[in-house]
Amino acid sequence: MMVGCLMVMLLTGCQAATRQKMLSLVFDGATPTPPPPTRRLRRDLLREIETLQEQLRQAREESALAQQGPARAAEAQTPAAPARPIEQARTWDEAAKLLPSSDDMPDWVKAVSDGVIAPKPGLDPQAAREPVLPLDVELVPADDPTYAVLFRHEPHTAWLSCANCHPAIFQMKRGADTITMDKITEGKYCGVCHGKVAFSADACARCHQAMATP
């Protein structure tokens, strides 16, 4: 009987919480020591850290998608496009034959919209496209309104990011720059690209709509 009681006391005494109870029952002034961290507590903490890390990851993804806009989100999900025939071209002449043209010049915007080329937005396979801006700006010369230009951001932003042009080439405020054809043919303003890597100033009606032949 006594041996049985001792065994029970020894066994229960091995557990931290019950040991404390037993000691305080038998001895006065047995200082209650804080229980050491149990396995359960550690596991709970680990689980909490995991949950928080998961929440942080989700929040980061959501904020990144919100910044990128719907176009980028859709792009990020689409798989890598197959190689286009034009990418096999060895010379410019071969490539030029495959590109659509307007005014006897390659139409790079049409090449993208027709899917002849699918230029990637960045070196990283996960790189997202810059948003396309559907903003038209009418630029009307004070001295001759017939030479008004409807500048369309949309085709430009299919290729370029805002920072490619603003503010180094064009100030953000409409009309802040005085753009003349002389400056353009000298390679300033539109002439930074047009006449070099985009259609030249010879194609008047593509910007000055009033000059289009009916």
Place this chain on the structure above:
Amino acid sequence: MSLKRFVLTLLLASLWAGCVVAADGDVVFKREGQEGTTPPAVFPHWIHRIRYRCYACHASLFEMKAGAVRITMDDIMAGKFCGVCHNGKTAWAVTFETCARCHKGQ
């Protein structure tokens, strides 16, 4: 006589046409080094353009203006400028076997 002149004109025209192969945006770099056997590098803008949008390279890797930045082979081998892609992973690596792919002069 007139036939000879015609043939000569045709020959000259074909030679001239053969020289004008540079496409829009191609850049023929000026070499700073001593006059040597290595011809200047020609950058084919169109090859890169059919694969990447402008903002993939401009202006983070290259200024918009052609020749605005001095590019050396050491820079490229160190993974800068062309070396960001031309490293054998994204695009063909810069080695002694590939010199002539850029250094072909014009």
